[in-house]
Amino acid sequence: MRKYWDNPGNVGAGDVVRAGSRVPDQVMIGNIRIAPATVLAPMAGVTDTVFRRFIRNLGGCGLIMTEFTSADGVLRAKDQKAKRYLHFYEDEHPISAQLFGSDPRVMADAARMVEDLGFDLVDLNLGCPAKKVVKCNGGSGLLRDLPAIGKIFEAVRAAIGIPFTVKFRAGWDDENIVCVELAKMAEDCGLCAVALHARTREQGYSGAARWEWITAIKQAVKIPVIGNGDIRTPADACAIVAQTGCDAVMIGRTAPANPWIFRQIEQYNASGQYEEPAEADRYQMIRTYFQMLIEEELPDAVGKMKQFASWFTHGVPGGAGLRKAIYESKSAPEILSRVEEFFELRLHPVSLVTT
Numbered sequence: 001m002r003k004y005w006d007n008p009g010n011v012g013a014g015d016v017v018r019a020g021s022r023v024p025d026q027v028m029i030g031n032i033r034i035a036p037a038t039v040l041a042p043m044a045g046v047t048d049t050v051f052r053r054f055i056r057n058l059g060g061c062g063l064i065m066t067e068f069t070s071a072d073g074v075l076r077a078k079d080q081k082a083k084r085y086l087h088f089y090e091d092e093h094p095i096s097a098q099l100f101g102s103d104p105r106v107m108a109d110a111a112r113m114v115e116d117l118g119f120d121l122v123d124l125n126l127g128c129p130a131k132k133v134v135k136c137n138g139g140s141g142l143l144r145d146l147p148a149i150g151k152i153f154e155a156v157r158a159a160i161g162i163p164f165t166v167k168f169r170a171g172w173d174d175e176n177i178v179c180v181e182l183a184k185m186a187e188d189c190g191l192c193a194v195a196l197h198a199r200t201r202e203q204g205y206s207g208a209a210r211w212e213w214i215t216a217i218k219q220a221v222k223i224p225v226i227g228n229g230d231i232r233t234p235a236d237a238c239a240i241v242a243q244t245g246c247d248a249v250m251i252g253r254t255a256p257a258n259p260w261i262f263r264q265i266e267q268y269n270a271s272g273q274y275e276e277p278a279e280a281d282r283y284q285m286i287r288t289y290f291q292m293l294i295e296e297e298l299p300d301a302v303g304k305m306k307q308f309a310s311w312f313t314h315g316v317p318g319g320a321g322l323r324k325a326i327y328e329s330k331s332a333p334e335i336l337s338r339v340e341e342f343f344e345l346r347l348h349p350v351s352l353v354t355t
Contacts, residue, residue: 030163
């Protein structure tokens with residue numbers, strides 16, 4: 001399956017429209033308007049409130065989602081991690097809270113609390129492949145038990161009034177593909193949209209995403225279908241819509257490596273071209289994100305900076321030296337100082353005058 005065009009920046013807007021490969025301007029999920037029809041995927045350790053607002057401020061993203069959060073943790077008053085995961089600001093709307101768990105009653109109670117917190121949507125995680133989640137029958141572990149999923153669907157749908165969605169993988173492995181059956185069940189239980197990461201649990205994040213599974217779901221249900229998997233460029237986003245007919249696109253791992261991806265999709269929709277960030281833009285992006293981390297006073301701000309440094313400095317000449325300086329730093333202000341020194345020297349080198 002072809003997922004890349006050779007020179008996406010050279011494709012004219014007319015070609016994009018004629019090919020039918022345009023990401024929709026909007027999608028309605030229940031009574032919530034998502035415009036444009038692009039979604040930041042929930043990612044553990046990534047999509048905290050700082051990164052979500054960072055993406056929102058760069059533009060082009062219609063819906064943002066929290067890190068996946070334990071329903072059990074939400075109900076435990078002393079679970080500080082769950083509280084932090086579900087913390088958000090008013091400028092993050094529309095925002096969806098993603099929960100995982102296997103007990104229908106616990107899931108329903110947690111979803112009710114999420115609704116009371118002011119979230120616009122609730123999403124059920126049936127995609128996480130992590131062993132520690134799967135062994136508790138959470139995430140993609142539930143894909144082996146469709147009746148159990150049905151009970152969760154019914155309990156949560158009865159408990160809340162806001163839109164309820166689900167993100168899932170195609171199945172446990174290639175011999176157990178359940179995505180179409182699961183999507184139909186979601187629709188029958190009153191869910192408002194489904195999102196498919198077009199890989200199996202066994203694949204993890206390896207191999208190619210099978211977009212044809214998204215096509216099969218789109219042909220089977222009437223509720224909105226969100227396509228996810230191997231969307232690395234604006235051309236990919238348009239191609240997945242053209243090939244599958246999906247109503248929206250969800251982007252995960254590409255976003256921390258290229259935070260401009262949503263804005264680029266918007267540009268590509270409009271003109272068939274998109275802007276590549278200059279080195280000065282990357283400097284401003286890194287400095288802005290790191291400063292936001294410091295201002296938020298997150299307990300793991302230093303760890304976050306070191307984690308994101310490898311993504312944000314990918315492709316930057318001399319980036320290895322900057323990453324080394326960041327990894328050796330002991331505090332958040334020191335890391336920010338190293339970033340500023342590196343880019344200031346590159347962008348404004350000291351002139352040497354020979355006499």
